Amino acid sequence: MNQVRKALEARAPGLHARIEKMLADSEARYTRNAMQAPSEFLLEHSRRTAAIAYRIALMEKVDPFLPCLIALYHDAGKFHGGAYHKDDVPEEEHAAALADPMLSASGLKRSEIDAVLHGLRALYKDALPASAACRVVQDADRLDKLGVLGVGAFFTKAAMRGRGLVAALTSSLSRELTYARAAPYSMLTETGRRLACEQAAKTLAFFDDLLQDLEDWGIASFERRVVVLEEDLRARDGSPLQRLEVTIVMPRACPECDASLNLAHSRRRGIKCEQLVVRLECRGCGHALETQFCLPVFARSEDDRAELGRAVAPAH
Template identity: 65%
Template sequence: MNEVRKLLRSRFPGLHARIEQTLIEAEARYNRQAKQAPSEFLLEHTRRTAAIAHKIATMERVDALLPVLVALYHDAGKFHEGEYHKDDVAEEEHAAILAERMLAESGAERADIEAVGSALRALYDDRLPCVESCRIVQDADRLDKLGALGVGAFFTKATLRGRGLVDALVHTLSRELSYALAAPRSMLTETGQMLAREQTPKTVAFFDELLHDLERWGIAAFERRTLLVEGDFRTRGGARVQKTQVTIVMPRDCPDCEAPLELTHRCERGLKCEMLKARFACQSCDYARDISFCLPVLA
């Protein structure tokens, strides 16, 4: 992260501190309005993503400035006006508008401002071309969710949302493992693919061991199911995909009455992605849980 600060200070003195302060204030405002405890999760994730983007750019032998700028702004629109996904405008659009204004105020060249804005808008809009900076930051963002870093972020986010251990696994482990298993095929740079192949087994091994220990001690029993979801999907490069694979982690039996659980699912188009919506419900009592997440997008 020191390399990120050094790079920004050499090109745009004061900008790095302004970006970080903007992120701190946005999350603080959201926490106040949502009546949540203070946190700096957004700032820490942004710092990690920028550091990883700098590393990827260096390994790919490209100038790290634009990828680092895109990484620093990539979540800057997440808490627009103190709300989380308040409107129908993608958070990357809010981030791009903010970045373009701040970069102009810092004296950046017009071409660089346009490149950062375009990369931010294309990050998760598969209708737009994702070129060098976009590709690097998309990989960096995904790599932050893998390995030990990803496990740490998983539990940090669960705590911020007030979820205990088992509750967090029920609601979000399906997404984490689906993304982890798809990661080597989702990365857009050769460096990202290599790093994902290193980190994915660490993620899977940790959660496998955790689920094993929960069952061993009689705390909770989970099972992993593989779903082949059919649809008219596209890779980031535009190729058609008729099936995609996701992993669902769910209680083996109903936690309340030990009866079997029925798993159902459907897909629908969200603001930025194809969403999987799954539900596991007890056939004998009122227990039911709904989960949803964006389907992994392959390169």
């Protein structure tokens, strides 16, 4: 992280500190409004993403200055107006609105500012061409959610939301495993693909062990089902995908009455992504659980065509 600070200080003295203060203030305002305990989750994620982006940029022979800036700003609009996703405007648009005057006041060239704003918007607008800096940041953001860093963030976020271990796994592990298996095919750089293979394997191995230990000790029992989606699937470049495998992690039985659970799923368009909505309903007492998450987006390079939709490792 010192490397990120040094890279920014060399060309825009004081900017790094101003960005971090803005991120910290934004999260503090949100936690106060939501009556939650103080947190630096957003700031720490932004720092990690910038640090990973710096390393990827060097490996990809890209000047790390713009990737570091885009990484630090990429979630700056998440708590716009002191709320979490308050409106239907993508958070990257709010981030761009924050970045523009700050970067101008820091003396950056207009071309550099425009490159940062374009990079932020291209993170969610697939129709926009992804610059080298944008590709680096997208991969860095996804890599921060993999491996031991991703596992740590998973449980930190669960604790912030007041969820215990079993509740966190029930509500969010389907997303984590689906993203981990898709990660190598979602990356936009060669470095990102290589690192994603390494880090995704760590994610899958950790949660495999955790679920097995929970079952062995008689604490909780989960099963994994694979849902195959085959209709209206597109990669980032607009090319069609034949199929996408999604891993659903669910209790083997109803937590209320121990009867079996029905699994149903549907898709809907969110603000920035195609979402999968998963509903579990007990056949006995009617107890229901619902979770939703964005489907992963594949890069769809020519070399990956035979691999798209396959898991890094088979689901159990």
